[in-house]
Amino acid sequence: MNVPYSYLDEQFANVDDYLEDVRKLVQSGDFTLGKPVTEFEERFAKLCGLPYAIGVGSGTDALILSLKMIGIGPCDEVITTPNTFISTVGAIAMVGARPVFVDNNQEYTIDVDKIEQAITSKTKAILPVHLTGCPADMPRIMDIAQRHKLLVIEDAAQAILAKIDGKHVGSWGETACFSLHPLKNLNVWGDGGVIVTRSAELCRKLRLFRNHGMSTRDEIEFFSHNSRLDSLQAVVGNRLIHEVGSITRQRIANAKRYDEAFRDLKEYIAVPPRHPNVQQVYHTYVIRVKSRDALLAYLLERGIKAKVHYPIPVHLQKAAAYLGYKKGDFPVCEQDCATIISLPVHQHLTDEQMSYVIESIWEFYSRRDIRKAQDEAFHTRR
Amino acid sequence: MRCLMNIPYVDLVEQHAPIKEKLLEAVSKVLDHGKFVLGEEVAEFEQRFARLCGVQYAVALNSGTDALILALRALGVGAGDEVITVSNSFVSSTSCIVCAGAKPVFVDVGGDYLIDPALIEKAITPRTKAILPVHWTGRPCDMAAIMAIAKKHKLFVIEDCAQAVSAEYHGQKVGSFADAGCFSLHPLKTLNACGDGGILTTNNKDLYETILALRDNGFYQRNACIYWSNNSRLDTIHAAMLLVKMDYLEEWTQNRRANVYFYQKYLQGLSQIQVPVEEKNIRAVYHTFIIQADRRDQLQAFLTEKGVGTKVHYAVPIHLQPVAKELRYKKGSLPATERQAGRVLSLPVAQSLQPEMLEYVVNSIRDFYQK
Numbered sequence: 001m002n003v004p005y006s007y008l009d010e011q012f013a014n015v016d017d018y019l020e021d022v023r024k025l026v027q028s029g030d031f032t033l034g035k036p037v038t039e040f041e042e043r044f045a046k047l048c049g050l051p052y053a054i055g056v057g058s059g060t061d062a063l064i065l066s067l068k069m070i071g072i073g074p075c076d077e078v079i080t081t082p083n084t085f086i087s088t089v090g091a092i093a094m095v096g097a098r099p100v101f102v103d104n105n106q107e108y109t110i111d112v113d114k115i116e117q118a119i120t121s122k123t124k125a126i127l128p129v130h131l132t133g134c135p136a137d138m139p140r141i142m143d144i145a146q147r148h149k150l151l152v153i154e155d156a157a158q159a160i161l162a163k164i165d166g167k168h169v170g171s172w173g174e175t176a177c178f179s180l181h182p183l184k185n186l187n188v189w190g191d192g193g194v195i196v197t198r199s200a201e202l203c204r205k206l207r208l209f210r211n212h213g214m215s216t217r218d219e220i221e222f223f224s225h226n227s228r229l230d231s232l233q234a235v236v237g238n239r240l241i242h243e244v245g246s247i248t249r250q251r252i253a254n255a256k257r258y259d260e261a262f263r264d265l266k267e268y269i270a271v272p273p274r275h276p277n278v279q280q281v282y283h284t285y286v287i288r289v290k291s292r293d294a295l296l297a298y299l300l301e302r303g304i305k306a307k308v309h310y311p312i313p314v315h316l317q318k319a320a321a322y323l324g325y326k327k328g329d330f331p332v333c334e335q336d337c338a339t340i341i342s343l344p345v346h347q348h349l350t351d352e353q354m355s356y357v358i359e360s361i362w363e364f365y366s367r368r369d370i371r372k373a374q375d376e377a378f379h380t381r382r
Numbered sequence: 383m384r385c386l387m388n389i390p391y392v393d394l395v396e397q398h399a400p401i402k403e404k405l406l407e408a409v410s411k412v413l414d415h416g417k418f419v420l421g422e423e424v425a426e427f428e429q430r431f432a433r434l435c436g437v438q439y440a441v442a443l444n445s446g447t448d449a450l451i452l453a454l455r456a457l458g459v460g461a462g463d464e465v466i467t468v469s470n471s472f473v474s475s476t477s478c479i480v481c482a483g484a485k486p487v488f489v490d491v492g493g494d495y496l497i498d499p500a501l502i503e504k505a506i507t508p509r510t511k512a513i514l515p516v517h518w519t520g521r522p523c524d525m526a527a528i529m530a531i532a533k534k535h536k537l538f539v540i541e542d543c544a545q546a547v548s549a550e551y552h553g554q555k556v557g558s559f560a561d562a563g564c565f566s567l568h569p570l571k572t573l574n575a576c577g578d579g580g581i582l583t584t585n586n587k588d589l590y591e592t593i594l595a596l597r598d599n600g601f602y603q604r605n606a607c608i609y610w611s612n613n614s615r616l617d618t619i620h621a622a623m624l625l626v627k628m629d630y631l632e633e634w635t636q637n638r639r640a641n642v643y644f645y646q647k648y649l650q651g652l653s654q655i656q657v658p659v660e661e662k663n664i665r666a667v668y669h670t671f672i673i674q675a676d677r678r679d680q681l682q683a684f685l686t687e688k689g690v691g692t693k694v695h696y697a698v699p700i701h702l703q704p705v706a707k708e709l710r711y712k713k714g715s716l717p718a719t720e721r722q723a724g725r726v727l728s729l730p731v732a733q734s735l736q737p738e739m740l741e742y743v744v745n746s747i748r749d750f751y752q753k
Contacts, residue, residue: 006416008418009414009415012413012416015410018413019406019409022409023402023406025576026398026402026405026406026576027395027398027399027402028395029393029394029397029398029569031394031569031575031576031577032568032569032577032578057445057578057614058444058612058613060599060612061612061613064612085599086599086607087599087612087613089610090599090600090607090610090611090612091612093610094610094611094612096483181419182416182418182419188418189409189412189413189418189618189619190418190419190615190617190619191419191444191617212447212472212473212474213473213477213705214473218697218698219698219703219704220473220477220700220703220705221704221705223476223477223480223705224481225445225447225448225451225474225477225481226447226578228578230576230577230578230617231577232576232577232619232620233577310605312605312606312607314607317606317608318606318607318608319600319607319608319609319610320607
């Protein structure tokens with residue numbers, strides 16, 4: 001059986017409605033910041049329960065624009081985690097600031113207990129990542145931020161519809177940054193991103209910043225790039241946004257099924273802690289396992305496209321060499337890199353596919369036991 | 383009185399109508415394979431574009447602005463450096479310099495709206511790192527003179543080809559002279575994506591490989607990040623549609639040139655306006671056709687009333703924008719640029735214009751000055 005990680009062919013198998021919308025767009029020629037973008041922004045803001053949303057070129061750009069517009073720049077330090085997709089950190093470096101890392105906790109989000117010891121006189125902001133779709137502990141992070149007068153930007157690239165106590169991600173920081181990349185829960189047909197904010201002023205500035213800093217066609221308020229969500233992608237997003245609720249429910253259900261199935265494999269598999277007041281949305285389903293590389297190879301061989309997010313932590317990437325971190329600086333994160341595995345969890349998995357994944361993992365560990373027993377028996381005989 | 387005609391400045395609807403089915407088919411194919419990011423169509427488009435420009439490499443990006451920013455970054459232009467460019471341009475040929483951390487230094491233009499090579503050397507200081515000429519309106523700059531200056535002073539050159547795809551200087555395509563050529567694929571460009579897009583050309587393998595990493599979050603291979611960077615990729619669906627349009631580019635360009643030829647022929651006699659002429663040895667591609675006109679604002683209002691859409695590119699040059707205050711230019715710093723800003727008017731020139739429309743535009747202009 002084949003259990004693919006990507007599901008885009010299935011998701012867009014019935015594509016005529018989308019194409020009809022694209023046809024209308026092509027007919028209208030309204031390709032840049034047109035009506036579809038405005039509509040999508042309104043819907044997205046509503047979805048997050050926030051007043052403003054700004055469509056941009058990518059999730060990475062959402063971070064860069066947010067950092068710039070809250071005034072982060074050279075000489076500033078921004079605290080974040082090393083276990084993230086590179087662009088969280090890339091965004092900090094791109095605005096000229098210095099990334100400062102704090103290790104992650106068992107839920108793969110920033111370890112709040114370690115934040116304060118990383119704060120210096122240069123610290124300007126905290127950039128928590130809702131990795132895997134699990135929200136970081138925002139109430140406590142905001143507490144620290146307020147005490148030290150720091151700004152907070154939420155990296156919500158993987159976390160659309162994630163909530164704490166019924167409050168959506170994006171409700172805490174100055175902004176929250178979402179990705180609409182084809183592999184995200186709410187995905188478009190190429191690169192795209194969205195920023196949400198509660199601040200009208202920040203929204204105005206972000207709208208200028210994504211469009212060359214132009215207040216009118218002839219007037220430029222500040223120098224900037226362009227980073228616009230294409231109307232074409234907004235057209236796709238406008239359809240998908242109605243489905244993201246059911247997509248999320250299916251992913252949560254799939255994750256639950258895994259959680260339960262692995263309960264009896266505690267010896268080999270550590271499922272991260274789950275909290276009843278937290279809605280995780282499972283952009284990825286990541287667990288810590290024994291003999292990770294062997295399991296990964298075994299699953300791949302059986303047609304199950306498992307992945308590792310990510311094998312090299314950001315602080316040990318070549319691009320981060322100038323920051324002076326070394327192996328051993330973030331023990332939880334580094335150990336995770338050797339033990340985590342991401343199982344397919346998307347909404348198009350069938351019952352059979354899920355059972356197959358679960359059985360394969362059971363089989364891997366039971367066989368391992370048999371092999372181990374055989375080894376031991378062999379040694380005793382000798 | 384002649385009856386009114388409606389001639390919009392651009393008509394993307396008209397342009398897309400005849401190729402709509404082909405475009406949708408191309409999109410549909412991408413949906414079938416699901417590789418929305420850096421799919422095969424992107425590589426194919428890059429190869430075809432490189433061939434078109436006569437260069438070794440092309441990298442498809444998220445916008446023309448990004449092409450400029452990444453080119454500067456890849457060449458190591460940054461804080462403390464100066465880059466020489468022009469002020470009569472779309473803002474991004476200057477903002478890319480600021481975004482890269484460097485300082486823009488403006489040089490005035492000639493009667494052809496292009497950087498005046500005779501003024502470049504005076505603007506060179508020990509901090510100058512690069513020259514960024516803009517092939518404004520789709521007309522190539524004097525690349526021989528610019529490259530000679532660059533060689534003498536060991537400067538990089540980045541061609542802003544945003545408006546100039548397929549333009550030629552002495553038979554050689556723009557984007558192939560300098561360290562890098564930066565093209566825009568914005569919907570209003572002649573070769574236009576159905577959204578934002580850009581592409582960078584180069585013959586330098588190192589630069590090419592750096593740009594490949596820079597457009598993809600700094601990744602060299604999937605797990606090895608060698609630079610901090612954003613991502614700036616041309617979407618596969620855009621590439622797929624651009625491949626359809628590549629087949630029409632030469633035809634569209636020739637239509638635009640024919641439109642301009644008509645304007646040149648029938649507007650030449652009017653003493654109140656100056657029409658750009660095409661020197662030997664260049665092929666201009668007329669992303670815009672910009673004339674200089676006495677009483678420009680009244681002429682524009684008159685044409686609008688007549689149903690003729692026109693534009694001003696641009697009324698305020700970049701060095702006089704509020705944002706440029708920190709660069710300390712003032713009125714009078716760039717006399718030719720400033721004089722032109724009060725006189726320039728862009729006439730409709732799109733490939734979809736019909737002969738009777740061109741005639742109507744010419745007659746309307748004549749009517750205005752004969753009133």
